[in-house]
Amino acid sequence: MGARTGLDLVTYLADSVGTPVYDNPVGVIKDESIGLSKSLADVTDRRSDGWRLQKPTLKEGTVTITMTYDPDDADYQEFQEAFFNDTQVVLFLADGDATETGTWYGLLAAFEISNFGKERQMEDGVVIDVELVLNLETSSNLAPRWHSVTVA
Incomplete structure (x- = not known):
């Protein structure tokens, strides 16, 4: 695959975590960031010699997205309605691009939108800052997953 830039990456609106379809790339996305981490449990005991374990x-x-403000765009409307x-x-x-030959990987999940803020700067195009948080998919109770798709 080689080195990739953000422009090479594609985000798709899917119908379901269980049976995703890759026919709706979200075109209004400008920038996005995926933050994955784990909570930490303190397992320190007296054997740790003063170290917190x-x-x-x-x-x-969480996923943060900056999208172009385009209220006529169907994808924009889907985020706004959600x-x-x-x-x-x-x-x-x-x-x-999950429609091109190769194996593609990424996070497949249901999200709820916790922030939908509009940037109104004088010298830039208007953008929407969206913050999404992971959740179980309502219709199937499927958890988020790291997903791959291979196109021959």
């Missing part, structure tokens, strides 16, 4: 436990994740209606969006954040 920790064990990773539950996985956590925020205002307290519904979910299912996304596959792929490391390439």
